[in-house]
Amino acid sequence: MKTFANVVLGLFILKAVIAPPPSGTVNYDTDTYEVDLEDLDIYDYSENISVDQGEIEIGTVLPVVNRPIISPEQIPEEAEEEEESTPKLIDGSSPQGPLSPGVLVPETSGGVSTCILCTCIATTVYCDDHNLDSVPPLPRTTTHAYLRFNKISRISKTDFSHLNKLQKIDLTSNIIAEIDEDAFRTLPSLNELILRDNRLRQLPELPNTMTVIDLSHNRLGRKGLKNEAFKDMNDLHLLYLVDNNLDHIPIPLPESLQALHLQDNNIQEMHEDTFCNMKDYSYSRRSLEDVRLDGNPINLSKTPQAFMCLPRIPIGRLI
Incomplete structure (x- = not known):
């Protein structure tokens, strides 16, 4: 009887072993699934593994959008006006070019926005060192124009008119x-004119509103200044004429003058009435405190009466 029972139990176990797996879906509980991946020998992380690049494509594909083709007649008028109002550089190119955009200012008389090339702060225009060969069109509101270190060779009557x-x-x-x-x-309104380090041979007529004139290091020579060029400039304070090959002091000079620089010229003599009034020995010229004549072939000791009315003796050779 015991032997029969063992045979039945063995047949039952054999049937369970050779039975096909269940066809239903098997769900795994991730909380109890604690198999360590390192224990599974199914991944080979070889650094020298060769991959067929033709079989792999990685990237992001943008969706294809079917845009209708718009003819020029269908462009709204607003878009055309916006394109026409795009500011241009002085040379007519777009500000998206190689030049750095500056600050936009009101248009000039020629209808061109200037300060994309130059720098404009309020009513002051800075256009230094821009390799310019002529004066660019400036906004009508400009009060101060700096055009230093360029290649401008001529000033036209229309440049600032x-x-x-x-x-x-x-x-x-x-x-x-x-x-x-x-x-x-x-x-x-012009009162300051700086023309240092140029090649000027003739100074044109200036307005009587001038307060500062600097013509140093030019080529004015004997005939570069008109007769009585500064006589009626009643507000002129500073006059610099250094290194111009001048052979005379440009008299008469206005009473308002405070500084006169004439260094490194060819001035050989000074008249007694250059600065003073020989008919009135009580006359004094207290405002003119800075007269420089050093670097000229003139001996100031020969005409002491010429500067007796000045608060200080001019700087120059005294022997």
Whole structure:
């Protein structure tokens, strides 16, 4: 009987072993599934494994959008106006070009926005060291124009003619050799003109509103200044004419003058009435405190009466 029971139990176990696996889906509980991947020898992380690049494609594919083709007739008028109003550089190119954009300012008389190339702060225009060969069109509101260290060779009468508020022009270190006669004369507000380090041979007529004039290091020579060029400038304070090959002091000089620099010229003599009034020995000229004549072939000791009315003796050779 015991033997029969063992045979039945063995047949039952054999049937359970050779039975097919269940066809239903098996769910695994992740909380109890604690098999360590390191114990499974199914991944080979070889660094030298070769991969067929043709079989792998990695990237992000943008969706294809079917955009309708728009003809020029279908472009709205607003878009055309926006394109036309895009500011241009002085040379007519777009500000998206190689030049750095600056600050936009009101348009000039020519309809061109200037200060994309230059730098404009309020009513002051800085256009230094831009390799310019002519004066660019400036906004009508400009009061101070700095155009130093360029290659400007000529000043036309139209370069500043529309700038009624212009007070200062600085053209230091250009190659200016010619200036039209009416380039500055008609500017009602101009009071400072700086033309240092140029090639100027003739100074045009200037307005009587001038307070500062610097023409140092030019080529004015004997005939570069008109007779009585500074006589009626009643507000002129500073006059610099250094290194111009001048052979005389440009008299008469206005009473308002405070500094006169004439170093390194060819001045050989001074008249007794150059600064003083020989008919009135009580006359004094207290405002003119800075007269420089060093670097000239003049002996100041020969004409002591010429500067007796000054608060200080001019700087120069006394022997």
